[in-house]
Amino acid sequence: MKSKIAKYSLFLLDLAIVLFSFLLVAKLRSGTRVIISNYWRSLIPFTLVWIGSGMWGLKYSLGSIDSGAELLKRIFKCNAVAILGIMILMYIFGKFHYSRYIVLGTILSVVLIELFVFVGLYYAFRFHKENKTFASTGLITRSKEMEDLQSPKFYLEEQLQIPTISSEAYIPPFSAAIPEDSIMVPLFQNYLKDYPDLLSFINDFVDISRFSMARTLVLNSETYFNIQNEAESSRHLFINLHKINDFRRLNYYFIRV
Known part of the structure; x- marks a missing residue:
């Protein structure tokens, strides 16, 4: 028929x-x-x-x-x-x-x-x-089990707390560098001497004395090429003085850093 x-x-x-x-x-x-x-x-x-x-x-x-x-x-x-x-x-x-x-x-x-x-x-x-x-299956399917898993009873109630922002400077987890190896003096005298506001901002929120020169990278670059050969976890402090608006593939750059 x-x-x-x-x-x-x-x-x-x-x-x-x-x-x-x-x-x-x-x-x-x-x-x-x-x-x-x-x-x-x-x-x-x-x-x-x-x-x-x-x-x-x-x-x-x-x-x-x-x-x-x-x-x-x-x-x-x-x-x-x-x-x-x-x-x-x-x-x-x-x-x-x-x-x-x-x-x-x-x-x-x-x-x-x-x-x-x-x-x-x-x-x-x-x-x-x-x-x-398969052909008899509707375009929209419903599963009782999936609906139960998404019900509110399966989610734990979170205690809502207002986060507190500390005004103290961040102290890195590694030990302080000796004065001769610290990056503090080169930052003040060379790299950031023309950026007093930036230097003051960093110094207020980060204990710069704990970063050594060997573990710090300071550059003024807009290309990813200058950091792609840096080994992972080889730097404790990374400062790029170039404006990020000029970067290509900015997200990829941040991920690498």
């Missing part, structure tokens, strides 16, 4: 494709109303021949087709017979004055739309047949 319904549905669909193709070609041509009034009578035998060839070649029996290649063979065979029949009728009735644009344009449009629609429907039916369980 389902196969008969599908067969008749494809029959009606092909009929609609023929009518749509003719109207589309007429719409793309100037004088659409004149074209429709001059060709609508000839469209009737055209449609009968086209649909008849499809029924003769079992083009609408998708259930009896084993592969996509076989479907293409049937479509081309039926359409070739239909085109031959249409040309013979035009010769018999002397319709040599018909516009090649209208006739060939309608034929080409029907063939292209049929290939797209029929092949798509064939693989859709085939997928539904071979994967009935």
Whole structure:
């Protein structure tokens, strides 16, 4: 029963494709109303021949087709017979004055739309047949177990506390460097002597005396190349005096630092 319904549905669909193709070609041509009034009578035998060839070649029996290649063979065979029949009728009735644009344009449009629609429907039916369980699954699924896991009872209540911000300078976890090796003096005298505000800010929040010169890197660069060869965890303090707005791939730069 389902196969008969599908067969008749494809029959009606092909009929609609023929009518749509003719109207589309007429719409793309100037004088659409004149074209429709001059060709609508000839469209009737055209449609009968086209649909008849499809029924003769079992083009609408998708259930009896084993592969996509076989479907293409049937479509081309039926359409070739239909085109031959249409040309013979035009010769018999002397319709040599018909516009090649209208006739060939309608034929080409029907063939292209049929290939797209029929092949798509064939693989859709085939997928539904071979994967009935998956195909019957709705687009939106609900799981009682997942909903229970996301319910509020599975989340621990967090105690809301206002974080406190310490005004004391940060003390690194490693021991203080000896004065001769500390980076403090070079920062004050060389690197940051032209940046008093920056130096004051760093000194207020970080105990600079604990950083040694060997473990500190100070540079003024906008390229990632200058730090990519630095070994991981080889520096305790990193200062780049260049504006970060000039950096390319800024996030990658920060990750590396």
